[in-house]
Structures are given as C-alpha cells and as structure tokens.
Ligand SMILES: Nc1ncnc2c1ncn2[C@@H]1O[C@H](COP(=O)(O)OP(=O)(O)OP(=O)(O)O)[C@@H](O)[C@H]1O
C-alpha cells in the first residue's frame with residue numbers, strides 16, 4: 001500500500017484554480033519530485049497535503065488514514081512535515097535552539113510537567129539536546145551551532161529549515177525548493193544530504209526548479225502546469241514526454257536539463 | 259426614522275474624515291495614531307476659540323484648525339515618529355509614542371482651553387424641510403463641507419502626483435523607495451494630511467456636538483472601530499467603516515442608552531472581525 | 545553534554561554569575577519584605593504607593609507574557625475590571641470570603657480570556673492591539689450598563705475587608721480589619737508579586753517559554769513542527785488574564801469599592817508602557833518599569849496640573865531614547881564582569 005495517496009485534490013482561489021484534480025501515490029522510501037513553471041500550484045499542493053490550507057475538494061490519505069481536514073499540527077504529528085519555500089526559521093534563536101524547540105512532538109511531559117521541571121520533562125530536554133546535536137551533525141551545521149539564526153549566511157538557512165523539519169521526526173518530508181539560490185557545489189552537498197535523509201527511511205516529496213538536481217535525485221517526477229497534471233513518471237520518461245516538452249515550450253531548454 | 263437616517267449620514271460623512279486621516283497615517287507610516295482623537299479635539303477647540311472668544315468668522319476658525327493640525331502632524335512626524343521608526347523595529351514603540359503624544363496634546367488642551375465643555379451656536383440658523391424630514395441648516399452646512407472635503411481628498415489621492423505617490427507607498431514602501439520616491443517627505447505629507455483631516459472634522463463637528471478636553475480617547479476608539487470594520491489602510495474601507503458606524507450609532511442612540519449601543523457595537527465588531535479579520539474592504543492577509 | 549558546551553562558551557564566570565544573582569535577589573527580598581515596611585511603617589502614603597506599584601507590576605507581568613507570544617495586548621484593563629467586579633459581586637451579594645473571591649476572580653478572568661482569546665488571537669500586530677483596546681472599552685461599557693447587578697456608573701461600594709483565614713482553628717491570615725490594614729495589604733501585594741514573578745519566570749525559562757517564543761517568531765513554522773499554536777497562545781493569554789483578574793480583585797478590596805472607569809484604555813496602555821520601559825527581553829522588566837513610572841507619577845503630584853504634561857513628555861522621551869528598555873542598558877553586564885575579575 002502506498003504511504004501517501006492524493007485523490008482528486010482541487011484548490012480554488014476565487015476564480016483561479018491553483019490545483020486542479022491532482023491524484024497520485026507516493027511509495028514509502030521514494031524521492032518524489034513535483035516540477036512545473038512558476039505559479040503551477042506546487043507550493044499550494046504541499047500546503048494542501050500538510051493541511052496548511054483546506055482543499056476545495058479531494059482527499060489526502062496517509063498510511064491508510066484520511067488526513068484531509070485535520071489541523072496542520074495534527075498532520076505533523078502523523079508524520080507529514082513540510083519546509084517552506086521562503087526562508088522560515090526562528091530568527092531570534094540560535095541554530096541549536098531552533099532545532100531543540102522543533103522537537104515538540106517528541107515530548108512526553110505535559111505543560112505542567114515543564115512548569116514544575118518534572119523528571120520526565122528533564123529527560124525530554126536531555127533527549128532533545130542530544131537529538132538536536134545529532135541532527136546538526138548529520139546536516140553539517142556544527143560550525144554555526146551557536147550562531148544566532150538571523151545572522152546565518154544564506155547557504156545555511158535552507159539547511160536549518162530542513163533540520164527544524166527533521167526534528168519533528170517526519171515519515172514523509174516535503175521540501176519546497178531546498179536548492180534555490182544555491183551554487184552548484186552547495187546544491188551537490190544538499191542533494192547528498194536529501195539522499196542521506198531518504199536512506200534513513202524518510203520518504204521525500206520535493207518541489208524544485210533545478211532540473212539538473214531533480215533528474216539526478218528523483219525516483220519519480222510529477223509535472224504540473226496551471227494546476228493540472230501534465231505527466232507522471234521516472235526521470236527518463238519525463239525527459240522524453242511530449243506533453244512535458246510542450247508545456248515547457250518557449251521556456252529555456254536547459255530548464256528541463258535536456 | 260427618516261430623521262435618524264439623515265443624522266447618520268451627517269455623522270458618517272464627518273466620521274469618514276476622521277477615519278481617512280487615521281488610515282492614511284497607518285498606511286503611509288505604519289503608525290497606529292493613538293493621538294488621533296486628541297487632534298480632533300484640538301481642531302474643535304481652535305474653531306471654538308476663533309468664533310466665541312475672538313469673534314472671527316467661521317471660515318477663519320475652520321482654516322485655522324486645519325492649518326494648526328497640519329502643522330502638528332508635520333512636526334510630530336519630523337520630531338518624533340521619524341526617529342522612533344529608525345531606532346526601533348517594533349511597532350509597539352510607535353504605538354506607545356503616539357499614546358504619549360495623545361497624553362501630551364490632552365494636557366496642553368487642558369492647560370490652554372480648560373476642562374469645560376464648549377459648544378457654539380449653529381453656523382447657519384434655520385431649518386430645511388426635505389420630504390418631510392427636518393434638517394437644521396447648520397447640519398446641512400456641515401454635511402456639505404465634509405462631503406466637499408471628502409471628494410477633494412479622494413480626487414487628490416486619485417489624480418495628483420503626490421496623491422499617487424502616497425498610494426504607491428501605502429501599497430509597497432520598499433518598491434516605491436526603489437523608484438526614487440522620497441519616503442520621508444511623503445511620510446510627513448501623509449501625517450500632516452491625516453492630522454489636518456481629523457482637525458477639519460473636529461472643527462465641523464464642534465459646531466454640532468460641542469467639545470471637551472476629555473473627548474480624545476473616545477474619538478480615537480471610534481476611529482479605530484471604523485478603520486477595523488472597513489479594513490486598515492484602505493481608503494474605501496475607511497469611508498465604508500465610517501458610514502457603518504454613523505448608522506449604527508445614530509440608530510442605537512435613537513432606541514437605546516448610549517453605553518448599551520456602544521457595547522453592542524463593540525461586541526458585533528469583535529465577532530465580525532473574528533470571521534473576517536481583514537474588514538469589509540481590506541485584502542485578506544497571511 | 546550541550547549544557548557543558550554552553551557553560552564553556554559563556555566562560556568560567558557562569559557559576560559565579562548564578563551566585564551573584566542569588567545574592568542580589570536575597571538583598572532585594574530583605575529590603576522589600578523587611579526593611580521597607582518597617583522603615584515606612586508610620587508613613588501610610590509611601591506604603592500605599594509601594595503596594596500599588598507592586599500590584600501594577602503583578603498585572604503587567606501578565607501583559608509581558610502576551611508579549612512573549614508576539615501580541616500587543618491593550619486589553620488587560622478589561623480583565624482587571626472583570627476580576628474586580630467578580631470579587632465585588634461575590635463578596636457583597638453572596639457573602640463569599642475574600643480568600644475564595646481572590647482565586648475565583650483570577651479564574652473567572654482567565655476563563656473569559658480563553659473564550660475571547662479563541663477568537664481574537666487569530667489577529668496579529670496592530671489588529672490585535674486595536675481589538676484588545678476595543679475589548680477594554682466594551683467590558684467597561686458592559687459593567688456600566690449592568691443595572692442593579694453591577695451598580696451602574698457609581699459601581700459597588702462597601703466591599704468588606706479580607707476576613708480571617710484559618711485552618712483547623714489556626715489563624716493563617718488575620719482579619720484585615722483587626723490589624724494595621726496598610727501593612728496587611730502591603731504584604732498581600734508583596735506575596736502576590738513574588739509568587740507572580742516566580743511563576744512567570746518558571747514559565748519563561750521552561751520549555752513552555754520556548755514554545756511561546758517560537759510562536760512570537762513564526763506561528764506557521766511552529767505549526768509545521770506539530771506545535772498546537774492555538775492552544776499555546778490561548779494558554780499564554782489566559783494566564784495573562786488571570787493575572788489581570790487577581791490584580792483587579794486586589795484593588796477592589798483594598799479600595800473597598802469598584803466602578804467601571806477604574807481600569808480603562810489608558811491603564812491598559814500603561815501596563816504595556818511598564819513592560820517597555822523595563823525591557824521586553826527581561827522577566828523583571830515590567831516590575832522595574834511599573835515601580836519607576838508609578839513612583840515617578842506620584843512624585844509629579846507636586847506639579848499639579850503639569851503632572852500629566854511632564855509625564856507625557858517623559859513617556860515620549862523613553863520611546864525615543866530607550867526603545868529597548870532600561871534593563872537593556874549595559875550597566876548590569878559591566879557589573880557582573882567586574883565582579884568576576886575580582887573573584
Ligand atoms: N493565498 C492565495 N490566494 C490567492 N491566490 C493564491 C494564493 N496562494 C497561491 N495563489 C495562486 O495560486 C497559484 C499557484 O501558486 P503556488 O504558490 O502554488 O505556485 P508554485 O507552483 O509554488 O510557484 P513557484 O514556482 O513560483 O513557487 C498562483 O497563481 C498563485 O498566485
């Protein structure tokens with residue numbers, strides 16, 4: 001059974017149909033990428049899957065459970081966690097504090113427990129710190145560990161965003177343009193990082209414009225245009241798909257990497 | 259009934275001037291002007307002083323109110339808000355600064371004009387009768403001036419160069435600054451205009467309702483209600499909010515005690531905003 | 545493991561600093577609880593000023609907590625009124641003892657806060673500021689038009705002083721009417737403030753504080769990692785309102801009366817001002833701010849009609865030249881450093 005199933009999802013903003021009758025399945029352990037021109041509805045699709053906005057119609061099924069109308073934080077608890085297209089971090093905290101705070105879902109102590117610093121709360125804190133350190137190590141953020149997030153160089157911001165999401169122990173991690181604004185070397189590093197995350201058993205959904213990276217990393221690719229599905233298949237299938245080339249016609253060729 | 263409608267139109271027209279001033283300052287400077295009500299009161303007292311103490315014609319009082327308030331607005335922007343916006347990024351600090359300015363104006367008004375309630379006879383005496391409704395000439399006169407000013411203001415914003423620049427700044431400050439528009443100068447203009455508008459309203463309404471030095475906070479709160487109802491930073495919203503409040507207030511006062519009326523208005527507004535936080539005309543945000 | 549790393553980063557001074565803080569705190573407590581009340585025992589006016597400043601600080605602590613979730617709350621006056629009327633009505637109409645009224649008033653204010661908060665906390669920034677300000681007015685008008693139940697404009701008077709609180713025949717707190725009332729209220733205020741500060745300090749330094757801080761910085765991001773944003777912001781707001789309610793109950797019983805205009809928009813603004821003057825980054829900020837400004841305001845009494853004028857000029861100066869609060873001044877850091885060197 002597929003890990004995540006999207007059924008006939010539709011989102012309208014007034015007259016505009018941002019996502020139009022989109023259906024697909026994502027298998028466990030996959031890197032599933034969504035591409036499409038600006039405004040195709042990729043980010044909106046991510047927001048729908050993670051319940052940050054309500055769909056006009058359609059369903060999202062995760063591990064056999066309908067999660068369509070659950071509040072966003074409950075969806076996160078089920079294991080579906082997103083990052084943001086724009087840089088989104090807790091600016092007035094250090095890197096390690098960012099990651100520690102994001103461990104919220106793993107805490108076993110109650111609010112009162114935190115208040116009275118119960119043994120459980122202390123154990124939580126200890127675990128969060130250790131786990132945060134290991135996430136920071138995995139993502140290679142040790143050098144900026146105690147840096148104030150707002151002072152971080154641009155290259156680290158995306159990675160911090162991913163580290164925050166990782167802290168929530170996702171089963172499916174939705175990354176919205178994690179390579180944007182990076183030079184090729186940085187991209188290569190983050191591509192490896194994303195692979196590493198997948199190898200730890202986390203299913204990846206990816207939105208990305210960098211075709212070179214997309215073609216290398218993806219198991220399957222979904223192409224959206226004006227909210228509708230244009231094609232769905234492996235990288236090699238997509239590169240030769242007529243409809244895709246048509247949808248991108250008039251755009252720079254290198255964008256598809258062919 | 260018709261009488262109440264006429265009253266609410268007159269009220270709404272003047273409230274629109276107050277709300278426009280507040281919304282303009284908010285849109286241009288991102289400052290919530292807590293001193294707005296005190297500026298209104300100052301406008302009212304200047305007109306009162308010109309007419310009743312110096313025995314000058316009404317036009318002089320009206321012009322004096324507007325001119326003084328424009329100056330007050332310009333000075334506050336130049337001496338206070340410009341610096342506060344520069345040294346602090348928190349919006350609370352300009353808010354508290356405006357509250358400080360409100361206290362300052364209120365105590366100055368108290369020192370100069372005393373604490374007595376001040377009223378004056380209508381500018382024009384007589385009563386018109388239109389379709390069986392009695393309209394005191396003084397009120398019709400106030401309505402006409404307010405309407406003319408409103409049209410003047412909207413025309414200014416719509417068709418003149420500075421007006422267009424102001425609207426552009428309200429839309430997007432950074433982009434407008436990049437296009438070479440001097441934001442500081444327009445901040446001052448916005449603040450001056452905003453204060454002038456509320457001074458004008460104060461001057462006009464003083465001829466109907468009288469003023470006293472303690473009125474400021476209540477007027478500020480009314481201005482906030484209008485701007486919230488209509489949608490903050492939006493010209494059409496300010497006008498819509500003003501007429502809605504004008505109607506609610508006139509009808510409420512006609513059938514209920516004043517405090518109950520306003521309590522219901524507040525309750526209604528809070529519920530309304532929970533479901534439509536951007537107000538009647540505002541754009542959805544977030 | 546990481547706490548060790550933190551310690552080394554801050555340098556060897558860290559443990560000394562903790563000790564110094566304890567010493568300073570101890571000195572403060574001795575002065576506050578023993579020196580001041582015995583020195584000014586005969587000077588009721590000064591006692592009353594300190595008492596009032598203590599409770600104003602207490603109420604402002606709540607407002608400070610709503611700052612930590614990123615909301616400008618100009619509605620605290622409303623909850624002080626709610627708490628005040630709760631105590632007034634319960635004690636005069638139902639004969640409930642003050643020692644029951646006090647926590648009950650806090651709870652009633654807190655519950656009201658939850659109900660309002662569920663709706664209005666969806667608003668942010670200036671919008672939240674304006675709507676809470678409206679709330680202050682709405683609640684005042686509500687009590688004004690409450691008929692016999694709330695006593696209209698003159699409100700409710702002849703509220704009894706706190707009675708004796710005993711347990712199994714042992715007097716825990718004496719009847720306020722039978723001891724020096726001013727001293728009794730002084731200590732009640734002092735205990736409230738110390739407890740109130742301890743609670744807020746605990747909240748802000750525990751994980752709850754970090755969650756609140758995360759809400760302040762980005763609610764969407766908090767939501768994305770599974771934090772129940774609505775729940776925690778309502779929690780912070782309800783605690784704030786609870787503080788307001790307790791403070792209101794205190795003023796009601798110490799004045800032995802309440803009327804709708806005791807807490808208005810200006811008071812709500814002043815609570816914010818206190819937090820600001822002290823410094824929003826510091827738990828003690830509201831206390832420093834409230835004591836300084838309130839005592840200053842009392843001193844300005846001398847100037848009579850110029851009191852408000854001078855006060856407003858001061859307020860403006862603070863916002864222009866001290867936008868980050870008194871405690872943000874580098875003075876304390878220098879103090880700690882010099883100590884460490886001597887050690
Ligand atoms: N909250 C909203 N209200 C109205 N329209 C919206 C909203 N969010 C997105 N849209 C519109 O929906 C369409 C899809 O937007 P979306 O952000 O999903 O595109 P995208 O594929 O992520 O584009 P990009 O590559 O630029 O990130 C766009 O036309 C956008 O303007």
Ligand SMILES: [Mg+2]
Nearest residue numbers: 042043044085
């Ligand atoms: Mg996008």
